[in-house]
Amino acid sequence: MKYHNILFFIAVNAFSFLSAQESYKVVYDYQTDEIAYFQLSENGEVKEELQSPRFKRNSSVELELKNVNPFAVEAKVDFKGENTGDKGTGFSFGSLLSGFGGLKDFGIQLNPGGNAKSRGAGAAGWSDADDMAIRLDAVLESLKSDMANPNMTKEQILQNLKEGLSEIKDPRLNNPNINFYLFLSNLKAVVQSNKSEMLNALEELLKESGDETLISRGATSSSVLQRNEIEDLTAGLNLKINSISDLYAMLEKAEFEKVYHYNLAHDKTKVELKFTTAENSKDSKELRERELKLMSKGGWKIDTGVTLPLTNFGSSSRDFYIDGNGIIQADKNNNFTPNIGMMINFYPYLSEHFNIGGSFGVAIPFSDDFKGINFLLGPSVHIGGSNRFSVSGGIAFGPVKELSRGLKTGSQTELQSLDDYLKTVYDIGWFIGLSFNLFGTK
Numbered sequence: 001m002k003y004h005n006i007l008f009f010i011a012v013n014a015f016s017f018l019s020a021q022e023s024y025k026v027v028y029d030y031q032t033d034e035i036a037y038f039q040l041s042e043n044g045e046v047k048e049e050l051q052s053p054r055f056k057r058n059s060s061v062e063l064e065l066k067n068v069n070p071f072a073v074e075a076k077v078d079f080k081g082e083n084t085g086d087k088g089t090g091f092s093f094g095s096l097l098s099g100f101g102g103l104k105d106f107g108i109q110l111n112p113g114g115n116a117k118s119r120g121a122g123a124a125g126w127s128d129a130d131d132m133a134i135r136l137d138a139v140l141e142s143l144k145s146d147m148a149n150p151n152m153t154k155e156q157i158l159q160n161l162k163e164g165l166s167e168i169k170d171p172r173l174n175n176p177n178i179n180f181y182l183f184l185s186n187l188k189a190v191v192q193s194n195k196s197e198m199l200n201a202l203e204e205l206l207k208e209s210g211d212e213t214l215i216s217r218g219a220t221s222s223s224v225l226q227r228n229e230i231e232d233l234t235a236g237l238n239l240k241i242n243s244i245s246d247l248y249a250m251l252e253k254a255e256f257e258k259v260y261h262y263n264l265a266h267d268k269t270k271v272e273l274k275f276t277t278a279e280n281s282k283d284s285k286e287l288r289e290r291e292l293k294l295m296s297k298g299g300w301k302i303d304t305g306v307t308l309p310l311t312n313f314g315s316s317s318r319d320f321y322i323d324g325n326g327i328i329q330a331d332k333n334n335n336f337t338p339n340i341g342m343m344i345n346f347y348p349y350l351s352e353h354f355n356i357g358g359s360f361g362v363a364i365p366f367s368d369d370f371k372g373i374n375f376l377l378g379p380s381v382h383i384g385g386s387n388r389f390s391v392s393g394g395i396a397f398g399p400v401k402e403l404s405r406g407l408k409t410g411s412q413t414e415l416q417s418l419d420d421y422l423k424t425v426y427d428i429g430w431f432i433g434l435s436f437n438l439f440g441t442k
Contacts, residue, residue: 022039022055022056022059022060023039023040023041023042023044023059023060023061023062024037024038024039024040024050024053024055024059024060024061024062025037025038025039025040025046025061025062025063025064026038026053026061026062026063026064026271026292026294027064027066028063028064028065028066028273028290028292029066029067030065030066030067030068030069030073030150030275030288031066031067031151031153032067033288033290035292036049037049037050037051037053038050040062053294053295054295054296054297054351055264055294055295055296055297056264056296056297057264057265057267057296057297057299057349058263058264058265058299059263059264059296060261060262060263060264061261061262061263061264061269061294062259062260062261063077063259063260063261063262063271064257064258064259064260065077065257065258065259065260065273066256066257067153067154067256067257068256068257068258068275069147069149069150069151069152069153069154069157069256070254070255070256070278071147071148071251071254071278072147072148072149072150072152072277072278073150073275073276073277073278073287074275074276074277074278074279075258075273075274075275076273076274076275076276077258077260077271077272077273077274078271078272078274079260079262079269079270079271080269080270080271080272128170128194129191129194129195129198129233129234129237132168132190132191132194132237133233133236133237133240135164135167135168136168136237136240136241136244137240138164139161139164139165139244140240140243140244140247142160142161142164143157143160143161143164143244143247143248144247146160146161147247147251148278150275150277150287153256154251154254154256157251158251161244161248162176162177162180165183165187165244168187170190172186172189172190172193173186173187173190174186180248181245184241184244184245187241188238188241191234191237191238191241192234194234195230195231195233195234198230199227199230202226202227202230264294264296266296267295267296267301267349267352268293268294268295268296268352269293269294269296270291270292270293270294271291271292271293271294272289272290272291273288273289273290273291273292274286274288274289275287275288275289295351295352296349297349297350297351299348299349300346300347300348300349301346301347301348301349301355301357302344302345302346303344303345303382303388303437304342304343304344304345304437305342305343305345305389305390305435305436305437306340306341306342306343306435306436307339307340307341307342307343307359307361307363307376307392307433307434307435307436308338308339308340308433308434308435309338309339309341309361309363309374309376309392309396309431309432309433309434310336310337310338310339310431310432310433311336311337311339311363311365311374311376311396311398311429311430311431312334312335312336312337312396312429312430312431313333313334313396313398313400313427313428313429314332314334314429314430315332315334316400316427316428316429317332317333317334317400317401317427317429318330318331318332318333318400318401319331319333319401320401320403320409320418320422321418322413322415322416322417322418325412326412326413326414327410327411327412327413328403328407328408328409328410328411328413328418329409329410330409337365337366337367338365338366339363339364339365339366339374339431339433340363340364340366341361341362341363341364341373341374341376342361342362342363343359343360343361343376343390343392343433343435344359344360344361345357345358345359345380345382345390345392345435345437346358346359346360347380347382353383353384354381354382354383355381355382356379356380356381356382357379357380357382358377358378358379358380359376359377359378359379359380359390359392359394359435360375360376360377361375361376361392361435362374362375362376363376363431363433365398371398371399371400371401371424372398372399372424372426373398373399374396374397374398374399374431375396375397375398376392376394376395376396376397376431376433377394377395377397378392378393378394378395378431379392379393379394380392380393380435384437388437389434389435389436389437390434390435390436390437391432391433391434392431392432392433392434392435393430393431393432393433394430394431395428395429395430395431396428396429396430396431397426397427397428397429398426398427398429399424399425399426400424400425400426400427401422401423401424401425402422402423402424402425403418403421403422403423404421404422404423405421407421
C-alpha cells in the first residue's frame with residue numbers, strides 16, 4: 001500500500017511539472033514604437049527579457065500597451081488564430097475635453113496694460129488679476145492640447161501642466177510639483193484676496209469723492225460697472241482653476257496602459273494593433289497599425305498526406321522460376337519498387353518551417369505482380385509551413401513470395417510452373433520517400 005501511495009505521489013507531481021503553464025509578457029510602447037518580450041516568474045514578475053522569443057504552447061501571454069493616451073487614441077487589438085482574444089475597447093474623453101471649451105467666452109474682456117490704469121484705484125490688483133487670467137488661459141489651452149495629442153505620455157502632460165502653473169509668481173503660492181491640490185487651493189485664496197483688494201480699493205475711491213449718498217446707493221454707474229467687472233473676473237478665474245482641477249483629476253485617473261491576456265493554444269498567433277483617433281475627435285483617422293507574431297513551440301503535431309515511397313526488401317524478395325534443366329532457381333529482387341500511399345506524420349512542434357519526428361503509413365506498390373500492401377514506419381524530417389512536405393525513411397513491412405509445399409531452390413522438379421507453389425508472406429525491408437501535407441495539421 002505504501003508503494004502505491006509513493007507511485008501515485010510521483011505520478012501526480014510529474015504530471016504537474018509537465019503540464020505547468022509558463023507565462024510571458026509582451027510590451028508595446030506607443031511613444032517609442034518598440035516591442036519587448038519577457039518571461040514571467042510564477043508570481044507574475046519579470047524573470048528575464050527574451051531576445052528571440054518563442055513561447056511554450058498553451059502558455060499565458062500578457063500584452064501590455066504603454067503610453068497610449070486615452071484622451072486622443074483609441075486602441076483596438078485582435079488576436080487571430082484558433083482562438084480569438086477579446087478585442088480591446090478604446091475609450092475617449094474627447095467630448096469631455098470639448099466641454100471645457102469656450103472659457104474665453106465667459107464675458108470677460110481682458111486688455112492688460114491699457115485698461116489697468118483707467119480702472120482707477122487698485123490698478124495693481126487689476127494688473128495681477130489680468131496677468132493671472134492670461135497665464136491660466138495659456139495653461140488650460142496647453143493642457144487641453146496635450147491631452148488631445150496622441151504622442152504625449154501622462155508624465156509629459158503632467159510636467160507641462162505644473163511647469164506652466166509655476167510661471168504664476170506669488171509668494172503665497174506653494175510649488176505645484178510638491179502638492180498640486182494645495183497649489184490650486186492657495187491659488188483660489190489668492191484670487192479671493194485680489195478680489196477683496198480691488199473691492200476695498202474701489203470703496204476707498206468712493207470715500208475720497210466725499211459723496212456718502214452715492215456710496216450708500218452703490219456709488220456711480222461707473223463704479224457699479226467696475227464692481228461687476230471685478231465679480232466677473234473673479235468668477236472667470238475660479239472657473240479656469242476648477243477646469244484645470246477637473247482635467248487634472250481625469251488625467252490622474254486615466255489609464256495610459258492597456259493589458260490583454262491570451263492563451264497560446266496554436267502554433268502561431270497574429271496580433272493586430274490598430275490605433276485611431278478618439279471617437280469624438282474632429283479629425284477621425286487611423287494613426288498607426290502594427291502586427292505582432294507570437295510563435296509557439298512544444299506539443300505534438302499530426303498531419304496526413306500522400307506519400308510516394310520507394311521500398312526495397314533486399315534478399316527477402318526473390319523471383320522464382322524453373323530453368324531449362326528442371327531446377328528451381330531464385331533471383332534476388334533487390335531493386336527499388338515505387339509505391340503510392342497515405343502517410344501519418346507526427347512530431348514535436350519546434351518551429352514553423354522545420355521539425356523532426358516520425359511517420360507511419362501504408363502504400364501500394366506499382367507492380368504487375370501485386371502481392372499486397374506495404375506498411376511503413378520510421379523517422380522523418382518535416383519542412384515548410386502550411387504546404388509542408390516530409391522526407392521519411394525506415395522499416396517497410398510488406399509482402400514477398402516464398403516457395404511452398406516443400407519446394408526448395410536448387411531442387412530438381414518436373415513441374416512446368418511454380419504459380420501454384422508460391423505463397424505470400426510478410427517480411428521486413430526498408431523504404432525512403434516523400435509525403436505531401438494535403439489535409440492540414442492538427
